Amino acid sequence: xxxxxxxxxxxxxxxxxxxxxxxxxxxxxxxxxxxxxxxxxxxxxxxxxxxxxxxxxxxxxxxxxxxxxxxxxxxxxxxxxxxxxxxxxxxxxxxxxxxxxxxxxxxxxxxxxxxxxxxxxxxxx
Amino acid sequence: xxxxxxxxxxxxxxxxxxxxxxxxxxxxxxxxxxxxxxxxxxxxxxxxxxxxxxxxxxxxxxxxxxxxxxxxxxxxxxxxxxxxxxxxxxxxxxxxxxxxxxxxxxxxxxxxxxxxxxxxxxxxxxxxxxxxxxxxxxxxxxxxxxxxxxxxxxxxxxxxxxxxxxxxxxxxxxxxxxxxxxxxxxxxxxxxxxxxxxxxxxxxxxxxxxxxxxxxxxxxxxxxxxxxxxxx
Numbered sequence: 001x002x003x004x005x006x007x008x009x010x011x012x013x014x015x016x017x018x019x020x021x022x023x024x025x026x027x028x029x030x031x032x033x034x035x036x037x038x039x040x041x042x043x044x045x046x047x048x049x050x051x052x053x054x055x056x057x058x059x060x061x062x063x064x065x066x067x068x069x070x071x072x073x074x075x076x077x078x079x080x081x082x083x084x085x086x087x088x089x090x091x092x093x094x095x096x097x098x099x100x101x102x103x104x105x106x107x108x109x110x111x112x113x114x115x116x117x118x119x120x121x122x123x124x125x
Numbered sequence: 126x127x128x129x130x131x132x133x134x135x136x137x138x139x140x141x142x143x144x145x146x147x148x149x150x151x152x153x154x155x156x157x158x159x160x161x162x163x164x165x166x167x168x169x170x171x172x173x174x175x176x177x178x179x180x181x182x183x184x185x186x187x188x189x190x191x192x193x194x195x196x197x198x199x200x201x202x203x204x205x206x207x208x209x210x211x212x213x214x215x216x217x218x219x220x221x222x223x224x225x226x227x228x229x230x231x232x233x234x235x236x237x238x239x240x241x242x243x244x245x246x247x248x249x250x251x252x253x254x255x256x257x258x259x260x261x262x263x264x265x266x267x268x269x270x271x272x273x274x275x276x277x278x279x280x281x282x283x284x285x286x287x288x289x290x291x292x293x294x295x296x297x298x299x300x301x302x303x304x305x306x307x308x309x310x311x312x313x314x315x316x317x318x319x320x321x322x323x324x325x326x327x328x329x330x331x332x333x334x335x336x337x338x339x340x341x342x343x344x345x346x347x348x349x350x351x352x353x354x355x356x357x
Contacts, residue, residue, distance in 0.1 A: 052297030
């Protein structure tokens with residue numbers, strides 16, 4: 001009896017997991033969000049060579065793989081920039097605000113993803 | 126009514142007739158015929174016609190084949206739309222849904238069909254959109270400069286949209302071109318879009334500037350910006 005009940009419990013749990021899994025699969029990974037929203041300017045490797053990187057713009061999209069640039073910002077500052085756009089950290093407004101489009105946890109995950117694009121030995125963590 | 130008793134085929138036609146009679150007074154002949162043409166030409170294979178459209182996960186968005194049209198009558202200017210349906214020119218600077226630079230080719234309609242389909246599309250308006258928030262009036266030079274600053278400095282809209290500047294057509298490529306947007310777009314719709322573009326483009330790469338987590342523009346600025354786009 002007990003075993004069967006446990007089994008029932010387990011299968012109920014499994015069923016819940018199966019039901020929940022596709023729903024949580026709807027939330028995008030940071031890489032997927034980066035590819036959809038950020039690559040248009042920063043390029044897929046983050047070096048700033050997206051298709052919107054044209055010479056008439058006030059600045060180039062920042063090279064996110066460059067440790068010198070990336071050391072200038074704490075994780076918290078990056079989250080601010082991503083939410084409200086460049087000007088909150090005295091950067092150009094070409095870096096748009098995403099806080100109305102993306103959820104807080106998506107933005108936090110993007111910050112961590114941006115950190116992972118940095119190339120070199122002196123990258124901030 | 127008698128027809129209903131005479132057999133399945135007649136019954137069918139009877140039903141079609143009844144349906145036709147019910148629908149006819151609701152819509153003028155143009156939109157109804159335009160809708161039939163739209164369906165016959167399978168335009169709905171690439172365009173979402175009922176809305177608001179739902180957001181899909183970013184990883185699946187490249188499968189969307191064309192912009193949604195359920196609010197076409199709130200968005201477009203009638204004359205532009207009919208002319209475009211007959212002779213479509215590329216609006217996007219990327220293959221739709223990708224980041225590959227290029228122009229989309231688009232099926233064209235005969236002049237007569239363009240008029241019918243145009244009438245149908247113009248009958249599809251967003252019931253939530255209140256007309257009259259923004260005037261379509263010409264802006265004077267001083268206001269034009271003030272508005273251009275909103276477009277190029279306060280936010281850098283031309284980072285993703287081409288527009289006609291004094292140096293010619295400049296800007297990024299990921300969004301549709303706004304060169305000549307004044308002939309194409311209704312300023313009221315632009316205003317609604319800038320406030321809440323999730324309603325119209327839940328699956329777009331464009332940031333949302335409106336009134337949720339924070340406001341990037343005041344409503345006065347948004348109105349001026351929309352009027353400016355109506356002057357482009």
